[in-house]
Structures are given as structure tokens and as C-alpha cells.
Amino acid sequence: MVMLRFTPFVRLQGLPPIYRFRESINVKVxxxxxxxxxxxxIPIVSESVDYVLLSDKALTELGIVIIDASNxxxxxxxxxxxxxxxxxxxx
Numbered sequence: 001m002v003m004l005r006f007t008p009f010v011r012l013q014g015l016p017p018i019y020r021f022r023e024s025i026n027v028k029v030x031x032x033x034x035x036x037x038x039x040x041x042i043p044i045v046s047e048s049v050d051y052v053l054l055s056d057k058a059l060t061e062l063g064i065v066i067i068d069a070s071n072x073x074x075x076x077x078x079x080x081x082x083x084x085x086x087x088x089x090x091x
Contacts, residue, residue: 016046016047016048017046017047018044018045018046018047019044019045019046020042020043020044021042021043021044021045023042024040024041024042025040025041025042025043026038026039026040027039027040027041027058027062029062029063029064029076031085034076036062036063036076037063039061039062041058041061051089063076063077063078064076064077065077065080067084072086072087073085073086073087074087
């Protein structure tokens with residue numbers, strides 16, 4: 001088990017509150033059929049959502065391609081046209 005050390009976050013303008021961490025964290029896509037690289041990303045947290053939001057930069061760094069956003073279908077860049085994956089609930 002890896003323990004992530006979060007730094008205090010800074011409040012950005014806007015309602016509801018959105019916070020940007022001062023430092024990056026290690027992020028990894030967890031799937032059962034392959035090992036994925038760890039990438040460094042800066043988390044942004046919103047009090048208004050209960051799910052993970054990924055920016056276009058984060059998706060690129062993680063090698064994720066969105067196939068069908070409304071149905072949660074995606075794949076890794078090297079699987080494009082050959083595989084489809086379904087989103088899961090964070091937890």
C-alpha cells in the first residue's frame with residue numbers, strides 16, 4: 001500500500017469552492033490486465049462532485065483515450081480500435 005502525502009491546498013475563485021494542491025502526487029491507472037506507469041499530476045478538488053475529474057493533460061499523461069464519454073467507455077492509447085474499457089466507480 002502506498003501512502004500519499006498531500007500538502008495543504010489553495011482555494012481558487014469560484015462557487016462551489018475548488019482547491020488546487022500546491023504539489024503534485026503520483027497517479028496510476030489500476031487495471032487487472034496490465035501494469036501502468038506512475039505519472040505526476042497536481043490534483044484539483046471540488047466539494048461539489050463525488051467522482052474523479054481528469055483534465056485533457058491528465059488523460060494524455062495517463063495514456064487514456066475517451067471513446068464514448070456519456071457511457072464511460074475508454075481505452076489506452078495503444079489499444080485504440082482493439083479494446084474498450086468501462087469506467088468504474090471510485091472507491
